Amino acid sequence: MSLITPFPTAPFTFTKSLEAFARAQRVIPAGIPGHLGPTEGLHLPHDAFPKFAARAEGTRFWDLDGNEFIDWMCAYGPNILGYNDPDVTAAAKAQAELEDVVSLPSTVMIDFAELLVDQVASADWAVFAKNGGDTTTLAVMTARAATLRKKIVFIKGFYHGVAPWTQKLDYPGVLEEEVANNLYVPWNDLDALRAMLSEHRGEIAALISTPYMHGNFVDNELPAEGYWQEVRRLCDEHGIVLIVDDVRTGFRLDLAGSDHHFGFEADLICFCKALANGYNVSALMGKDSLKEAVSSITYTGSYWMSAVPFAAGIATQRKLREIDAPILFRRLGTRLTAGLVAAGAASGFTLVASGAPALFYLRVADPANSLMLHQEWVAECVRRGVYITSHHNHFLNAAVTDADVDRTVEIAAEAFAVLRQRHPEAV
Amino acid sequence: MSLITPFPTAPFTFTKSLEAFARAQRVIPAGIPGHLGPTEGLHLPHDAFPKFAARAEGTRFWDLDGNEFIDWMCAYGPNILGYNDPDVTAAAKAQAELEDVVSLPSTVMIDFAELLVDQVASADWAVFAKNGGDTTTLAVMTARAATLRKKIVFIKGFYHGVAPWTQKLDYPGVLEEEVANNLYVPWNDLDALRAMLSEHRGEIAALISTPYMHGNFVDNELPAEGYWQEVRRLCDEHGIVLIVDDVRTGFRLDLAGSDHHFGFEADLICFCKALANGYNVSALMGKDSLKEAVSSITYTGSYWMSAVPFAAGIATQRKLREIDAPILFRRLGTRLTAGLVAAGAASGFTLVASGAPALFYLRVADPANSLMLHQEWVAECVRRGVYITSHHNHFLNAAVTDADVDRTVEIAAEAFAVLRQRHPEAV
Numbered sequence: 083m084s085l086i087t088p089f090p091t092a093p094f095t096f097t098k099s100l101e102a103f104a105r106a107q108r109v110i111p112a113g114i115p116g117h118l119g120p121t122e123g124l125h126l127p128h129d130a131f132p133k134f135a136a137r138a139e140g141t142r143f144w145d146l147d148g149n150e151f152i153d154w155m156c157a158y159g160p161n162i163l164g165y166n167d168p169d170v171t172a173a174a175k176a177q178a179e180l181e182d183v184v185s186l187p188s189t190v191m192i193d194f195a196e197l198l199v200d201q202v203a204s205a206d207w208a209v210f211a212k213n214g215g216d217t218t219t220l221a222v223m224t225a226r227a228a229t230l231r232k233k234i235v236f237i238k239g240f241y242h243g244v245a246p247w248t249q250k251l252d253y254p255g256v257l258e259e260e261v262a263n264n265l266y267v268p269w270n271d272l273d274a275l276r277a278m279l280s281e282h283r284g285e286i287a288a289l290i291s292t293p294y295m296h297g298n299f300v301d302n303e304l305p306a307e308g309y310w311q312e313v314r315r316l317c318d319e320h321g322i323v324l325i326v327d328d329v330r331t332g333f334r335l336d337l338a339g340s341d342h343h344f345g346f347e348a349d350l351i352c353f354c355k356a357l358a359n360g361y362n363v364s365a366l367m368g369k370d371s372l373k374e375a376v377s378s379i380t381y382t383g384s385y386w387m388s389a390v391p392f393a394a395g396i397a398t399q400r401k402l403r404e405i406d407a408p409i410l411f412r413r414l415g416t417r418l419t420a421g422l423v424a425a426g427a428a429s430g431f432t433l434v435a436s437g438a439p440a441l442f443y444l445r446v447a448d449p450a451n452s453l454m455l456h457q458e459w460v461a462e463c464v465r466r467g468v469y470i471t472s473h474h475n476h477f478l479n480a481a482v483t484d485a486d487v488d489r490t491v492e493i494a495a496e497a498f499a500v501l502r503q504r505h506p507e508a509v
Numbered sequence: 510m511s512l513i514t515p516f517p518t519a520p521f522t523f524t525k526s527l528e529a530f531a532r533a534q535r536v537i538p539a540g541i542p543g544h545l546g547p548t549e550g551l552h553l554p555h556d557a558f559p560k561f562a563a564r565a566e567g568t569r570f571w572d573l574d575g576n577e578f579i580d581w582m583c584a585y586g587p588n589i590l591g592y593n594d595p596d597v598t599a600a601a602k603a604q605a606e607l608e609d610v611v612s613l614p615s616t617v618m619i620d621f622a623e624l625l626v627d628q629v630a631s632a633d634w635a636v637f638a639k640n641g642g643d644t645t646t647l648a649v650m651t652a653r654a655a656t657l658r659k660k661i662v663f664i665k666g667f668y669h670g671v672a673p674w675t676q677k678l679d680y681p682g683v684l685e686e687e688v689a690n691n692l693y694v695p696w697n698d699l700d701a702l703r704a705m706l707s708e709h710r711g712e713i714a715a716l717i718s719t720p721y722m723h724g725n726f727v728d729n730e731l732p733a734e735g736y737w738q739e740v741r742r743l744c745d746e747h748g749i750v751l752i753v754d755d756v757r758t759g760f761r762l763d764l765a766g767s768d769h770h771f772g773f774e775a776d777l778i779c780f781c782k783a784l785a786n787g788y789n790v791s792a793l794m795g796k797d798s799l800k801e802a803v804s805s806i807t808y809t810g811s812y813w814m815s816a817v818p819f820a821a822g823i824a825t826q827r828k829l830r831e832i833d834a835p836i837l838f839r840r841l842g843t844r845l846t847a848g849l850v851a852a853g854a855a856s857g858f859t860l861v862a863s864g865a866p867a868l869f870y871l872r873v874a875d876p877a878n879s880l881m882l883h884q885e886w887v888a889e890c891v892r893r894g895v896y897i898t899s900h901h902n903h904f905l906n907a908a909v910t911d912a913d914v915d916r917t918v919e920i921a922a923e924a925f926a927v928l929r930q931r932h933p934e935a936v
Contacts, residue, residue: 186562
C-alpha cells in the first residue's frame, strides 16, 4: 500500500471527556469501572483516549467532544450487529410495550431457550442470568454438585469474570480459601494437563477454558491441532465436566458455539455479551446429563426473567443466522488485519495480528517488547477516529463495511507514519 | 367489614400457563428459575398459580390465560412506580435512541451516581452493577480489602443473593471453604452479637444485614428499639465494616436509605430491585473512607455501563421524590393489611401481618403452624385475581389506589369465606 499524505487529519481533543472523567471520579470510585480507569493498561496514555460516548449507531460512536469513531471494541463484545440495529430495536420495543420485569416470566423466555437449544450444537437446555460471571459460577457449582468433587482446572491466562473464585490470591479482597481448589495448567499443553489429571485423579470437578487463549497483554493463541479433541477425551476418561467459557467469543466464530467451531462438545457452555446485541442477558447452556445437577443449585436474580432482552436475543440470533455472520466476520477481519499489517510494514514496523480474525489481537513488535511503541501507535489511531485499545482483543460487528475497513487501514497507516517520524531509528 | 355474597367470582383457570410450564421444563431446568419452580414453597399448590404473564400495566398483570391480577409481588421488588410507568418509559426510550451498551459509558452514569449520592444519606459514592448479589459480593470483598480480615457476621435468616459465600454448606455446589469464614448470630440479639465480637476480636471484616428481618416462611421482624444504634457502635468499637443489604427494602421505607429510616449510617449499602422500576441495574454505595478499598477490587461486567437503566433510574428516583412514595406506601400498606386482618377475623381466622406495611408479610395462623391453611387461603386469593405468594413478603407500588386496596380486601374476604366453608372447625 502507498503511504498517504502525512497527517492530513487534525488529531482529536478530548477536553469534555476528561472534564467529565474528573467529575465522575468524585462520585464513582476510579471514575469508570473496569478496564478504563486511569491506571489500567487499556487506556494508556490516559489522556489520549475519549472517556464518554454520547451517541452510537452501526459501527460508530461519537464521544462527548463530538469526535466520530469507527469502533473496533464493540462494547467489548455485545455489539455484534451494529449499534442500535433496527430489527433488534423493533423487537425490544414491541416486547417493552407488553411487559419486561414482572412477577412471572413471559413465554418469550421459553422461545429464546428453544431457539438457543436448537442452534447451539452441544446443549440441551439454557438457564438465563445477567452477567457472564453468573454463568461461569453456576457452571462450576453445577460441576461440583454433579461430581461431588472440589477442584477446578483453569488454563493460565484465564478470565472467567470477577467472582472471588475466579480471581487470584494476591488480588485485594480475595481469600486463600476461595481459590484453594483452583489448579492451573498452561494453554495448549496436553502433557501438563495429563500430569495434573493423574496427580489429582478423582478430585477434579471441572476444567474451565475459553475456546482459545484470548488473554490481555499477550498475543492470542488458537488451539493446536487435535488439542480440544484430546482435552475432551481426557475429561471423559477422568469424569470431569468440561466447561467452555464462550462469553467473549460466542457467536463470532460459529453460531452453534465455539466448541462446535473447534470440533468438540462442551458439557456446559457460557454465553453473554453477543447474545442480544447489548441487551442485558447471559445464558448457561448444557447437556441433559447435567440438567438435574443444575436444577439443584440455589440460583436466581432480581432481573433474570426480564422479557425485553429475551426478545432482543431472538431478533439478534435470527439475524446472525440470516446473514451468516461468522463468515462475514472472518472475511472482514482477515481483510482488516492484512491491511493493518501491510500499513505497518510500509512504515517499517512489524504489526503482529493474532487470534481469530473476528476477534483480532494486535501488537506492534519492538525488540524490548516494552509495548510502549504499540501504545503510542494505538493512541495515534484513536486520535484520528479509529477506536481500538492497547492490550485487549478487538471485535467485528455485522454493520462493518469494506469502506470501514479501508478507512481504518488508511488512518492506521497515518498513525504508523507519525510513529516513524517520531522514532526514525525504532525497531 | 361485612361478608360479601359468597363466591360471586368464578375462579380462574391456568390451562395455558401450565401447558407453557411443561414446554419450559423441556429446555429450561426446573421450568422457571428461582422461587417459582414446581417444588418451591411460594407457588404451593403448584397448579393454583399462573406461571406466565403476557402483559403488565400499573398495578396489574394479565396471565397467559387472559386472567387479570392485582399484583402485590411487584416482580419481587422492581415494580415500585407501577408497571410501564410513562415517565420512566419515556426517559428510557430517549436514552435508547442515543445509545445503551457502548465501548465507553454515557455521562448519564455520572448523573445517576450524583443523584444517588445526593439522596442516600450515608453514602459518598456509587458503583453500578447488574445483580443485588454483585453488590453484596463487592461489599464483602471491599470490607476484606480494607480490614485485611476474613470473617463476616451474618444474621440468621439472611438472604444476600446466590454467590457461594452467601449460601450454606448443605446446599448443592457449595464448598466448606467458601463458607468457612461465615459467622451467624440471631436477629435483634445484641448479647449474642457482643459475645461473638469479643470471641473473634480482630478477625471480623464486616457485618452484613438487611435493615430488618424479612425472611421467607417466617413472620418478619422489625429492629428492636436502639438495636441498630448499638450495632453501629459495636462495629465502630471493633473496626468492623457495617454493610446494609437494602436490595429488597430500598426506596420503599425511605428514599435516603433504610439505614436512615432506622436512624443510623451504614458504611456500605447495597441497592438493586427498585432502583430503576425494573430496568436492570444495581448499585453499591458507601462512605469515602472505603473509596480507596473499593477501587482496589477487580470488578466489572459486560453490561455494567448500560446507559438506558441509568436514565430509567434517574426518572424513577425523581418521581419517587416528587410523590413522596414511602409515605404513600406506608398509608396504603397499613390500610391494606388492616383490611386483610379484618377480613380474616370476619370468617373467624387470625391473619398475622408483619414487617413494614410497604413490604407486608402475611400468615394465616393455625394451631399446628402447618402453613397449609395459609397456602390454601393464598391460592383462593390468586384464583380470584389477587396475586400474592405464600411465604414471601409482598410489595407496594405507587400506582396502587384505594380502589385496588378495597378490591383486594373484598377478594381476600371471599377467599376466607371459602376457607371457612371448607374447614368449618378450623382454628
